[in-house]
Amino acid sequence: DAGVIQSPRHEVTEMGQEVTLRCKPISGHDYLFWYRQTMMRGLELLIYFNNNVPIDDSGMPEDRFSAKMPNASFSTLKIQPSEPRDSAVYFCASSSSGPTDTQYFGPGTRLTVL
Amino acid sequence: AQSVTQLDSHVSVSEGTPVLLRCNYSSSYSPSLFWYVQHPNKGLQLLLKYTSAATLVKGINGFEAEFKKSETSFHLTKPSAHMSDAAEYFCVVSGFSGGYNKLIFGAGTRLAVHP
Numbered sequence: 748d749a750g751v752i753q754s755p756r757h758e759v760t761e762m763g764q765e766v767t768l769r770c771k772p773i774s775g776h777d778y779l780f781w782y783r784q785t786m787m788r789g790l791e792l793l794i795y796f797n798n799n800v801p802i803d804d805s806g807m808p809e810d811r812f813s814a815k816m817p818n819a820s821f822s823t824l825k826i827q828p829s830e831p832r833d834s835a836v837y838f839c840a841s842s843s844s845g846p847t848d849t850q851y852f853g854p855g856t857r858l859t860v861l
Numbered sequence: 862a863q864s865v866t867q868l869d870s871h872v873s874v875s876e877g878t879p880v881l882l883r884c885n886y887s888s889s890y891s892p893s894l895f896w897y898v899q900h901p902n903k904g905l906q907l908l909l910k911y912t913s914a915a916t917l918v919k920g921i922n923g924f925e926a927e928f929k930k931s932e933t934s935f936h937l938t939k940p941s942a943h944m945s946d947a948a949e950y951f952c953v954v955s956g957f958s959g960g961y962n963k964l965i966f967g968a969g970t971r972l973a974v975h976p
Contacts, residue, residue, distance in 0.1 A: 852904035
């Protein structure tokens with residue numbers, strides 16, 4: 748299996764622009780997670796989906812962030828408008844067994860907002 | 862509420878010497894516990910997982926961890942460090958927060974290995 752796939756790997760944008768991060772989970776995994784990693788706050792769960800339905804979005808920072816999962820093999824995390832404080836590495840992870848079982852992480856997208 | 866504390870933010874060892882990364886957890890029930898490793902500019906990779914079977918868990922690359930309920934600890938060890946072990950290590954506990962089940966990550970321990 749190819750593992751969790753994320754694109755782009757790096758994104759540099761200017762403040763105010765829209766940013767879309769993409770994720771393809773491991774085939775057959777019913778759970779998909781979006782995390783954000785920063786030096787100051789560590790690894791934070793933003794949102795997770797089960798069978799394409801958002802379950803817990805309590806970690807989404809504010810209305811500028813939105814996530815969708817239109818089908819079992821694709822999810823997006825969108826930031827509009829982006830701000831410099833959104834600069835971080837964003838990880839997607841998937842699991843076949845639930846939110847407290849083994850999660851398999853993608854390589855991450857490093858976002859820099861100027 | 863569940864929580865996890867990694868007692869050292871940085872650990873430095875010489876190649877060929879033992880590695881000890883310390884983790885304490887807090888949980889009101891028997892949790893699942895994990896160690897993940899993150900190499901520079903990479904995603905997190907599962908090293909090992911404890912789920913109430915054997916208390917000594919063996920993982921990949923020669924790592925192992927021992928679950929000690931009386932001490933609420935889950936320390937990660939390796940007998941002999943290799944240069945390729947230099948990375949950040951995360952101790953993780955299963956938990957319930959904000960009304961949902963989720964994994965709770967420690968702050969991480971950065972392991973440096975010197976020749």
